[in-house]
Amino acid sequence: MIGAGLGGLSAAIRLANAGCAVTIVEGGARPGGKLGTLERGGFRFDTGPTIFTLPHLLEDLFRESGECLADHLELVPCEPAFRFAFRDGVELRLGTDLRRNVAQIAALEPRDVAGFLAFLARSERIYDELMAYFFRRSFNGPRQMFTPRVARAGLTLDVIRSLDGRMRRYFRDPHLRHIMTFKSIYVGTPPTQVPAAYAAIPYLEFVYGVWFARGGRGLHAIAEELAALAVRRGVAIRYSAPVKEIAVGRDGARGVILADDEFIPADAVVSNADLVHTYRDLVHPRWRRRYTDARLARYEPSSSAFILYLGVDRVYPGLEHHNVFFPADYAGEMARIFGEKRPPADPTIYIGDFARTDPALAPPGSSALYVLAPVPHITPAFDWAREGDAYRDLLIARVRDLGLADLAERIVVEERWTPLDFAERHHNNLGSIFGLSGKWSQSTFFHPPNRSEEVRGLYFAGGSAQPGGGIPLVLLSGEITAELVLEDLLK
Ligand SMILES: Cc1cc2nc3c(=O)[nH]c(=O)nc-3n(C[C@H](O)[C@H](O)[C@H](O)COP(=O)(O)OP(=O)(O)OC[C@H]3O[C@@H](n4cnc5c(N)ncnc54)[C@H](O)[C@@H]3O)c2cc1C
Incomplete structure (x- = not known):
């Protein structure tokens, strides 16, 4: 092995x-x-999945x-699983508590409550099918596509529709549509290009936690x-x-x-x-x-990530364990990552605040923050060795605007990983973090x-x-x- x-x-x-x-x-x-794990000055961080x-x-x-x-x-x-924050001030804290989810959705767009319930019902069938069949075997090529079993599954999995197309049917409110689709970015593909079966991701987070x-x-x-x-x-x-x-x-x-x-x-x-x-x-x-x-x-790798691991000598009361801050212009972010293959100037920012759940991960009164921006895999369009410092400054400036105003002054430990780290440390093709796109x-x-x-x-x-x-x-x-x-x- x-x-x-x-x-x-x-x-x-x-x-x-x-x-x-x-x-x-x-x-x-x-x-x-x-x-992996990273220990510095009394702080401990997961380096990859959170x-x-x-x-x-x-x-x-x-x-x-x-x-x-x-x-x-x-x-x-x-719980809540995520705090989602939009630039126009809309915030949702969604998790496995159905009643709490529904109340927040109703406050945004009452008609989307029915859409949310329909999304859950449909995604349950998708998830069950994936778990029973597609996630349990290795396929050998397109020939295996043409069997009655796969044809039946194709209907359940809604394979001809994109994730974006399917979510438009369930949600009128653009914030909700965005929450249900943005994760495709992490498999290196915009939501318009992945099959609707990817709806299983938000579904399992809301149902299984x-x-x-x-x-x-x-x-x-x-x-x-x-x-x-x-x-x-x-x-x-x-x-x-x-x-x-x-x-x-x-x-x-x-x-x-x-x-x-x-x-x-x-x-x-x-x-x-x-x-x-x-x-x-x-x-x-x-x-x-x-x-x-x-x-x-010729294989297209998935996208990568730029991560700051920050030991901070204070606690930020507004943060949850997982926080996602969306950019003003999502289409622009997509175009930048998948078109220009350059890190976005205004990225979706994930902040993990792990000591909130486990105080043993940081000294008393401090926070172990994990700040991630999705970026393209390594391409000639961006030189991380030369431009990494500037991107770090850009990200810190963005995070300050998200309500962590004094962040730069409160950092006591700082490490950063760029796509180069994922390529060098674990031989990931071009620094991709999810394998193939x-x-x-x-x-x-x-x-x-x-x-x-x-x-x-x-x-x-x-x-x-x-x-x-x-x-x-x-x-x-x-x-x-x-x-x-x-x-x-x-x-
Ligand atoms: C930043 C980041 C965020 C992520 N976020 C999430 C998340 O929130 N949730 C989630 O579910 N997943 C997430 N993932 C994806 C998840 O981490 C991976 O899909 C999963 O951990 C990969 O496991 P793996 O079995 O492919 O092995 P890997 O973790 O890729 O390990 C492969 C091992 O092989 C070793 N190896 C490679 N080449 C050689 C060699 N030549 N000789 C000997 N050893 C070698 C490497 O050192 C490594 O230890 C994230 C990944 C990253 C990097």
């Missing part, structure tokens, strides 16, 4: 549970990959391993606990062990070669690393007829399968594999891939 990200750990635990001898070789010094949904998928993994998640991790709901881990470790605790579970199940994890090549012969993958030339033999190799990195950098071109460098370069031509049937078509015995699990990026999906990706490996090993 290459990589101890969540997808790799999920696959490794399932393979170990089935009796396989599993070794994980991880290039970094700790588990979790993007779900919005944790569907914890039952994690519970399933522990239960399958004969253990109980609650014995290891204290998960608490974030958004969760955080208490105990002074942030969400990174999930990675630590999964790694500990893997070790208890007999998985060997070797840290600081970067793989430089996957050894391939005529019979397929034979193992991996580490940077120090050590060869580790294996009957199967699962890569939890980025798919483009795996093929391009780890599989010698002589074994790649389909996944040539030219083809790999979610656009049509790369999704489901057109997405590379988790069992390599090129190299026998090579598999993929994680954000750039199927069913996609995000904590819940990479946990499922590990499950799908473990099944494929077992199917082949037992042949």
Whole structure:
């Protein structure tokens, strides 16, 4: 197994549970990959994902391993899940409390209450279908599209309509439409270009809730606990062990070669690393007829993020755990990210205030703030090494205008990650944070399968594999891939 990200750990635990001898070789010094952690001056920050949904998928993994998640991790709901703030002064605090949600929607546009209920009902069917079928298997190409099962599912999933088109039917109020669609930005695609099935994202947040881990470790605790579970199940994890090549012969993958030339033999190799990195950098071109460098370069990566981790010596009373501040001109933001491929001057800003839920993450009276702006993946149109300082100043100035007026003077700890960090630290293709972009031509049937078509015995699990990026999906990706490996090993 290459990589101890969540997808790799999920696959490794399932393979170990089935009796396989599993070794994980991880290039970094700790588990979790993007779900990393940063400690500075008494503050602790999650470095990547902050919005944790569907914890039952994690519970399933522990239960399958004969253990109980609650014995290891204290998960608490974030309620409200989000504070959404618009530039015209409209604010909503939405979560799993239906009555509270409805009251706020009615205050904005009474006719949209019926739309919200219709959205929930329709999204429930979409979510159930995704969970029952699409998120449980790896598809091998467009041929699989033309089956009665998929045709039926297509109707439920509303595949011919875009997310934006579907939400326009439910919501008259532009604020509500925006809240229900803006997350497509994180799979690197505007809401006009992703299928309506993406409505499942806001749905599951409003129904299943958004969760955080208490105990002074942030969400990174999930990675630590999964790694500990893997070790208890007999998985060997070797840290600081970067793989430089996957050894391939005529019979397929034979193992991996580490940077120090050590060869580790294996009957199967699962890569939890980025798919483009795996093929391009780890599989010698002589074994790649389909996944040539030219083809790999054509894959559109998802977008990236610019993040400031700020230790601040005060508390801001208006903030919730998750806060989203929308820009004045959303179309302009989209055009900038996906058209010009430059970071927006007026971005959507996410602020996570984690010590609000777990005071152990910051010194008393202080805040551990995580400030994120969505930005394009690395392109020649923007030089982060040269222009990163100016973008940091722009973001701080924007945040000051959002009600954190004295922020610049109250910062006692500051770190920043740009797309270059995501590329360098974890080999993410062009700094993308959600694997491949979610656009049509790369999704489901057109997405590379988790069992390599090129190299026998090579598999993929994680954000750039199927069913996609995000904590819940990479946990499922590990499950799908473990099944494929077992199917082949037992042949
Ligand atoms: C800033 C940011 C915000 C996000 N926000 C959210 C969110 O709010 N909610 C959500 O659900 N998801 C979010 N995500 C996405 C989520 O973090 C990822 O989809 C998920 O964690 C990816 O897991 P993975 O299994 O693909 O492994 P990764 O985390 O990508 O880990 C892969 C591992 O492989 C290792 N590796 C790579 N190459 C090699 C090599 N050659 N040799 C050895 N090891 C190697 C890496 O070091 C790494 O540890 C966010 C991601 C980022 C970066």
